[in-house]
Amino acid sequence: xxxxxLELAKTGxxxxxxxxxKPRKDPLLEQFRLIHQTASGCDTPAEQFICDLVLHHSARAxxxxxxxxxxxxxxxxxxRLLKNTRRCNSQYPEFLDQKGDSETx
Numbered sequence: 001x002x003x004x005x006l007e008l009a010k011t012g013x014x015x016x017x018x019x020x021x022k023p024r025k026d027p028l029l030e031q032f033r034l035i036h037q038t039a040s041g042c043d044t045p046a047e048q049f050i051c052d053l054v055l056h057h058s059a060r061a062x063x064x065x066x067x068x069x070x071x072x073x074x075x076x077x078x079x080r081l082l083k084n085t086r087r088c089n090s091q092y093p094e095f096l097d098q099k100g101d102s103e104t105x
Contacts, residue, residue, distance in 0.1 A: 032057075045077035 035054045042048040053085055
């Protein structure tokens, strides 16, 4: 034992850790950080909504008004996605039948 440890043992004190403990990482915040770092476009309205929310929050505080506008945009984009999906399904039924299941797995 080192001299310092012997002194601490005699007095009943504990030595302080030499390295500060690392703060625990919140998994949700880590996911937000990953979204922010890898944002390079989105394929679905849901992805776009989440990405916009995270990117906005990283730059400035969220407000109820901004979130309401974002939800309205999400609803419009979602309706557009459904419309485009229906149109694509009707235009290319044979192509979707060939590719369908392997693409969604």
